[in-house]
Amino acid sequence: MNHIEQISTCEQELLHLSGHILSHGTxxxxxxxxxxxxxxKNIADFFIYxxxxxxxxxxxxxxxxxQLSKEPGKRLIVEHLQNGMRQQVDVIISRGENGQIILEFLSSRATDIRNRLYMGLPVMIQDEESLLEARKILVNRVAELTGFQRVMYYLFHDNGDGEVVAEARLTDAYGSYLGLRFPDSDIPHIxxxxxxxxxxxxxPDVVADAVPIVGEETPVDLxxxxxxxxxxxxxxxxxxxxxxxxxxxxxxVSGKLFALIAAxxxxxxxxxxHELQLAQSEVKNHTLTLISxxxxxxxxxxxxxxxxxxxxEQILQRHGDLGTAWPELGAWLIEEFNADGAILVQNNLALGVGLCFSSxxxxxxxxxxxxxxxELIWSSDHLHKQVDGMPLSEIAGVLAIKFGRPQGDSQAQTRVxxxxxxxxxxxxxxxTPEKPIEYHDGLLGIAPRRSFEKWVEKRLGYSRPWTNENxxxxxxxxxxxxxxxxR
Ligand code: BLA
Structure with a gap:
């Protein structure tokens, strides 16, 4: 088994068909x-009959x-149901993919967590500074509302890695993860x-045993x-x-998981x-302001x-055609892109300014x-890893643009x-972001890492990353x- 195959085993677990539930509800x-x-199977712990x-x-x-909508995923919450129950419960009723009605009963038991009814004013985001402030305020509010000891704003990078960009710690019980990065594979895409x-x-309790679901053969989509x-x-x-x-x-944001508030x-x-809904409404308000x-x-x-x-456009017009304009245009592009070189490939000829590849x-x-x-526009800050067989050179990053359609005559196309x-x-x-490989039940497989102590990677072979603006x-x-x- 190679490394990639092992990682993909994390991706293959069908989490929604686990056939089990957490034990704090039925x-x-x-x-x-x-x-x-x-x-x-724990139904009798909750229902008298x-x-x-x-x-x-x-x-x-x-x-x-x-009263539940027919649309899959729609849910309805009823708090403090007592009738016929051994304890007071909150009920979440949701519609499954195939029209099923799924009823979850969660004990509304008292907790050691402070139950503060707290609703902050929305925080405006106008610039990068107020964005940072809004993240800090959000994690603090979620900590206040839920009582969780460490609450983090875990922001995803384009490559799926994530970074803790704001953190609230109610006690010193936990160390800080602020500024630390975690690899994509820590949270499977499923x-x-x-x-x-x-x-x-x-x-609520990672060590509690899961409870099996019994009944018809088709597994329940959870x-x-x-x-x-x-x-x-x-x-x-x-x-x-x-x-x-x-x-x-x-x-x-735009249908993509942009960040997680992780507590x-x-x-x-x-x-x-009720507490979860309050905290969620804070997250929702933040999301709306963030999107705008x-x-x-x-x-x-x-x-x-x-x-x-x-x-x-001025440089291009002055010179008449791209090839003649390139020495000046290339130099201008290097400035604008904060790059070290600019190469034009046209009709099988290459013209370079600044830092160029060998032919x-x-x-x-x-x-x-x-x-x-x-992709018509493609960028990499780690060329040798991302393009198989790429000859070594001092160039670590490239942003590439092609002008013709991929199916067109490739020789006639222009590339920059x-x-x-x-x-x-x-x-x-x-x-360390590399996952340990361990034996488990006689099988060699990937395992979660044991230490989360700060681990500093010195990045060799990378360029400065290309930005969205680039x-x-x-x-x-x-x-x-x-x-x-x-024209
Ligand atoms: C889920 N992993 C998660 C979740 C987070 C993380 C936030 C969401 C569920 C939750 O909130 O607990 C990871 N948690 C983090 C990170 C930080 C944090 C990065 O606080 C940093 C601050 N995990 C592994 C490996 C596998 C794996 C090797 O390390 C797979 C084999 C799996 N992570 C994994 C799975 C889930 C998960 C399966 C889904 C859990 C679920 O919702 O059932």
Whole structure:
């Protein structure tokens, strides 16, 4: 088994079909007609007269379920239900993918966590400084509302790694993860997809045993449930981190998981649905303000690019054609992109300014970019790792633009390459990002790491990373040159 295959085993676990639930609640599943198809084995801990398989939902629950929308994933929350129950419960009723009615009963038991009704004013985000402030205020509010001891704003990078960009710690019980980075593989993509669909993920006690679901053969899809059991891998991960209870809220922007608010507690913790909703509404308010700030920021950026772009057209017009303009245009692009070199490939000829590849390396990269890379604008800050077989050179990063359609005559196409030399810098990780490979049940496999102590990586073979602004600027270059050609 190679390293990549081992990592992908984390990705293959079907978390939503675990067949088990967390033990702080119980679950009943009924079909659209209200006939019970499954329940969790601990049902008698919650119901005085537990419902049986293939019977109808009790009247009271049937009435509640009838108010549920038919759309999968829709949920309804009823607090403090007592009738027929051994203890007071909060009920979450959700619609499964195939019309199923899923009822979860969570004890509304008192906790050691302070129950403060606290609703902050929305925090405006106008610039990068207020964005930082808004993140800090958000993690502090979530800590206040849930009582969790360490609450982090875990921001995802484009490559799926994440970084703690704000942190609230109610006590000194935990050390700080502020500024530390964690690898993509710590949160499998199948789990990320579930976080996008749900308002929160609560694991109140990582050491508690899971409870099996019994009933009809078809497994219950637990995608939209609070009580979905936790993967063994993640239980070990959290315990290695010294975490007994964990709680996360997603920040979703344009359908993508942008960040997670991740909270840790050293004891088992059972926030009520009400507390979770309060904290979630803080996260939602922040998300709305964030989305509007991000779209304003993008508009401002596009505007400033349009302003800064004027010399490009002037240089091009002055020289008449791209080839003649290249010495001046290339130098100008190097400035604008904060690059070290600019290469134009046109009709099989290469013209370079500044830091350039050897002709062998350029041929290799150019052939790869035209034939193997479907993106029209592509960038890498770690060329030798990302382009297989790329000859070694002092260039570590490249931003590449192609102008023709991939299926067009490749020789006639124009390409532009901006280069960046190696730039050695340090990245601080929460433990070494390489996962240990261990034996478990006689099988060799990937395991969560044991230490999350700060681990400093000295990055060799990387350039300064290309920014979103660089990519937008490249897009503008591409559009302008295509229009020039049409004239
Ligand atoms: C889930 N991993 C998660 C979650 C987080 C992290 C936040 C979401 C669930 C939760 O809130 O507990 C990771 N937690 C972090 C990180 C920080 C943090 C990076 O606090 C940093 C501050 N994990 C591994 C390996 C595997 C793995 C090797 O290290 C896979 C084999 C799996 N992580 C894993 C799984 C889940 C997960 C399966 C889903 C848990 C679930 O929702 O059931």
């Amino acid at each position: 679950l009943i599943v009924a079909n659209e007609a209200g006939c019970i198809t499954h329940y969790a 537990p419902p049986t398989l293939h019977s109808q939902l009790p009247d009271e629950l049937q009435v509640l379920a009838s 789990a990320r997809a579930l976080y996008i669909k749900n308002p929160w993920r609560l694991i 995608s939209f449930t609070d009580l979905r059991s936790v993967s063994e891998m993640h239980r070990v991960y959290l315990q290695n981190m010294g975490v007994r209870a964990s709680l996360s809220f997603p920040i979703v 840790h507690h050293q004891m088992a913790a059972y926030p009520t649905v 700030y991000l779209s304003q920021r993008r508009l401002r950026l596009i505007d400033s690019i349009a302003q800064r772009f004027k010399p490009f 062998e390396a350029l041929d290799y990269l150019d052939h790869w970019f035209v034939t193997e890379q479907s 390459y901006l280069t960046r030399a190696e730039y050695v810098y340090e990245v601080e990780w929460g433990g 990519r937008l600027f490249a897009l503008k270059c591409r559009e302008t040159l295509l229009q020039e050609k049409k």
